[in-house]
Amino acid sequence: MKYEIVIGLETHVELNTKSKIFCSCGGHSSAKEANDCVCPACCGMPGMLPVMNKRVVELAATAGLMLNCNINKYSTFDKKNYYYPDLPCAYQITQLNHPICTNGHITIKTKDTEREIRIKQIHMEEDAGKLVHEGNFSYVDFNRTSVPLIEIVTQPDFRSADEVLTYLRKLKSMFQSSGISECETGAMRCDINISVRPEGSSEYGVRTEVKNMSSFELIEKAINYEAQRHIDAIEYETEELIQETRRFDEATGKTFAMRNKETEADYRYFPDPNLMPIVIDDAWLEKIKANKPIILDERENLYREVGIGEKEIAMLLSNHVLMKLLDDTVQAGADLKTASSWILTDLIGLLKRKNIALTADTIAPAKLARIIELVAKSVITRATGKKLLDVVVEKDVDPDEYRIANKLDMQQDSGLLENAVRKVLQENETMVAEYKAGKEKVFQALIGATMKELKGKAEPSAVVEALRKALLR
Amino acid sequence: MEYYVQKIKENGKIAVDDLILIKDVPSYGGSKILEGFHSLFTAEVVERLEKAGYPVSGTTPVGEFGLDLVGEFSYGHTQKGKLYGAAAELVKKGEVEFALGVDMNGAPRRAAALSGIEFLKPTYGTVSRYGIISCAASGEQIGVYASNAETIAKAMKIIAGHDEKDGTSLPDMTYDYSTTEAVSGKKVALITELLEKADDDVKKQVQKVVADLEKKGVKVEKISFVNCQTACIAWQILMAAETCNNISRYDGVKFGFRAEKYKDIDELYVNSRTEGFNLLTKTMILYGSDVLSKKRYKDCYEKSLRARRLIAEQLNALFEQYAAVIAPVCSTLSFTDYDVKDAFTKVYNEMVFTAMANLTGIPSLTKGAVQFMAKPFGESTLLSLARVSEKEDK
Structure with a gap:
């Protein structure tokens, strides 16, 4: 029999804010030592009260706008109770009943399919700390405690690992290019809900959840393993499927069930009396909307309109640094299509030859725009422009000063x-x-x-x- | 009786209870679980008072997390014989001008009654809760112990007002703490259900206050308010749930007391908390966990939230007709020491008098055993009624 895989995702994304969600500690990602970035509030000391970081609300709402969600005017926080040494208050502040964003959707295109993934909700919450085990001792590091997260919950709309990865890449690119999240390693984590059913069936099969996955490669492996396990269980009756939470073991490439104790917890949620409901009035929402970055689909259309090739479009959409550089170069006065060709052909070629990775500091967009302008106005030849690009990347010289000092101007006589x-x-x-x-x-x-x-x-x-x-x- | 947990300044003018944190001063919150803990910062109210020229002479014992009657089960300060509140006694003796206490289950109001002084639990959100060992965030509030309404008003003017460090602190507005509102012609309601629960000593105090007020032209009417008991149950449920949640951070991992013996993290938690909390707190934790469990949430917690809204509406309606409500604040003026296993019930039985104010956030001022309640921000009415009644005492 043929089977269809059904997957829903819960994706946690760390938001790119100056300070934590309920206190003013900042810069946890650049903290050098454990517990460098903590205060009495995020350490769970008595007396401190959570105070909402407004930027978190704005970023969460922006993510919601990018995923075509309703931005709820009224949303509330709940406390989720459980004991773990990396959770200093023994509760996590999250949104259960009234999340900030609901009912969105996003279209994803894979090689074979195009599918609309429905977004059930996006909610705000705080991250937990970290445990470090050394010999017979365990240490707690609260640097990450109370770092703001959004959790994006989809409906069970994915039908393959490929679709899941396409979605995650798209989210990552969207959030990186808009500055919502840096999406560095570990800053984007997924819980994967998976079931299988005979093709054509409209009933869902028994669902299992694979928790806390961050590497795309492992996500693919975990989905494929887990789907096959479900199919084998149904087809060959190898085991009885039960609804449970599982973890993926990187070493064996298999998933295994977590202890019941961990999964059957009653989190005793209740509304947090210390945080007033978040009310997003029309004026605030308009302000958030006005600052909303171009979303990827719109960008894709724009690139196509000016005649950038499909291969180049794909390159741009998958790399937010490229997109940002292109944006800023255009902002500095360059033509979009010309700039894309300079960046994707000349700059990338140059970096490849020199074996340098592209970063935000590789070249100042204004300098790149000036080189493009010099060539466009026939002040220098294209070949000289390429050489100038090389020198600017290498030594960060001013294009005009260098051009004049080295007499690079085209022979007009x-x-x-x-x-x-x-x-x-x-x-x-x-x-x-x-x-x-x-x-x-x-x-x-x-x-x-x-x-x-x-x-x-x-x-x-x-x-x-x-x-x-x-x-x- | 020991009046201080920590003596801070010889020439201090005020006392604060041990739930209010002061930088570098050891704070137990009346509990062994916080043994050795001292705060890294000072409560907003203390900052404001010190700036206004009121240094703190010391912290006074409270029951573990303020959960008992008046502080009888404070860790290291268990009381024998007749019970008193330490802060209230300091005020009564004139050793401090006034004192601050956290009112969650009515303990400071009861203590004021036992010492024959006054205590104001202000409207919820008017005084910053930044820097208190918090248990029941939705109804606890710092209030003032003093021997007269005038002093309470003076203290309130200093401590009330917006604090951005407390998300429940009401946005900037000025509060009125007048003691000279005209009382003649005002209508005041006396709740019969609560009066009937009090003993003769308490009843006598109520009757005297009623007589004094009537002399000044206040019209006192007996009314029935059957939801006193509902308010008590609802507040107990909410208080237990929030307390259980807020004190779950005391787990032996980060600060305070840690059990000596444990094999693994589960034992570290269990042993530290078993040894660190008293029976009343443990009962509260179990009760709070239970009402928040999936099985009971709807019937207990959610219903209590609905009761809170409903009772607030009923009180609002009542305050359309009456300037204030009068009721006893406790059943008796002679509590003596008792076994901790009876504490949960004893406190519950007394909370029927005090819970309405915590549940709905309305202000409540007790003068001796007689409490006055008014609509939110109605403190001036309460202070003025108390002041009129004080004059008759002389």
Whole structure:
């Protein structure tokens, strides 16, 4: 029998804010030592009260807008009770009954399918700390405690691991490019709800949940393993499927059931009396909407409209640093399509040759825009532009200062060009004869020699034209 | 009786109870579980008072997390014989000008009654809770012990007002703490259900106050308010749930007391908490866990929230007709020491008098055993009624 895999995802994303969700501690990701970034509040000391970080609300709402959700005017926080040493208050503040965003959707395209994934809700919550085990001792590090997260819950709309990965890549790219999250390693974690059913059936099978997955590669492995386990259980009656929570073991490539004790907990949720309901009025929502970054689908359309190739579009959409650089270069005055070609061909090629990774600091967008402008206005040749790009990336020089100091400007004086051509033709009489005898190949060599004579400061097309004219005589 | 847990300044003017934190001063909150703990910061109210020229002379014992009657089961300060509240006694003796206490289950109001002084539990949200060992966040409030309404008003003017460090602190508004509102012609209601629960000593005090007020032209009418008992149950449920949640952070891992013997993390939790809490607190934890469990949440916790709304509405309606409500604040003025296993019931029986104010956030001022309640922000009415009645005492 053929089976259909049904998957729903809960994705936790760490928000990119200056301070934690309920206190003013900041910079946990750059903390050097354990417990460098803590205060009495995020350590669970008595006397401190949670105070809502408004930026968290704005980022969560922005994520909701990007995922086409309703942004709820009224949302509340609940306390979720459980004991664990990395949870200093022994409760987590989260949103259970009235989350900030509900009922969204996002379209994903894989090689084979295009599917709309429904977003059930997005809620805000605080992260827990970290345990470090050394020998017979365990240590707690509260740097990450109370770091703001959003949890994005989808409906069971995925039908393959490929779709899940496509969705996650899209989320990651969206959140990175909009600054909602840096989505660094571990800052995006998933719980995967999975079941299988005979193809064509409308009933759901028994569902299991694989918890706390962050690597895309392992997510794919876990889904494939778990789906096959379900199919085997149904097809060959290898085991009886029960609804349970499981973990994925990287070493064996298998999932295993968590102890019942961990999964059957009653979290005794109740509304947090210390936090007033979050009310997003129209004015605030308008402000959030006005700051909403272009969403990926809109970007994709824009790129296509100006004539950027499909391969290049795919490259851009999958890399927020590229997108950001392109955005900023256009912002600095460059034409979108021209800038995309400079970035995707010349800059990327250059970095590959030099084996440098592209970062936000690789090149100042304004300098790149200036190089593009110099070429567009024929102040320098494209070839000189490429060389200039190389120097700017290498030494961060000012393009104009360098161009003037090194006399890179294009040879505008046609007399010089003609003199050069004349000189080359005189010095290469043999080649001229060969060319005139029909050996077209030598023409390239003549161009090369002329360019050399001009020290590269001429537009190749002009050289070609001058040479042809001279040879026709 | 020991009046201080920590003596801080010889020339201090006020006392605060041990649930109010002061930087670098050991704070137990009356519990062994916080043994050795001292705060890294000072409560907002203390900051405001010190700035206004009222240094703290010391912290006074409270029952473990303020859960008992008046502080009889304070860790290291268990009381024998007749029970008193330490802060109230300091005020009565004139050793401090006034004192602050956290009112969650009515303990400071009861203590004021036993010492024959006054205590105001202000409207919820008017005084910052930043820096108190919090249990029942939705109804606890810092209030003032003093020997007269004038002093309470003076203290309130200093401590009340918005604090951005407390999310439940009401947005900036000015509060009125007048003691000279005209009382003549005002209508006041006396709750018969509560009067009937009090003994003769308490009843006598109520009758005297009623007579004094009537002399001043106040019209006192006996009314029935059957939901006193419902308010008590609802507040007990909410209080237990919130307390259980808030004190779950005392687990032996980070600070305070940790059991000596444990094999693993589960034992560390269980042993530390078993040894660190008294029986009343443990009962409260079990009760609180139970009402929040999936099985009971709807019938207990959620219903209590509905009761809170309903009773607040009923009280609002009552305050349309009456400027204030009068009731006893306790059943008797002579509590003596008792076994901790009876504490849960004893406190519950007394909370019927005090719970309405905590549940709905309305202000309540007790003068001796007689409490006055008014609509939110109606403190001036309470202070003025108390002041009129004080004059008759002389």
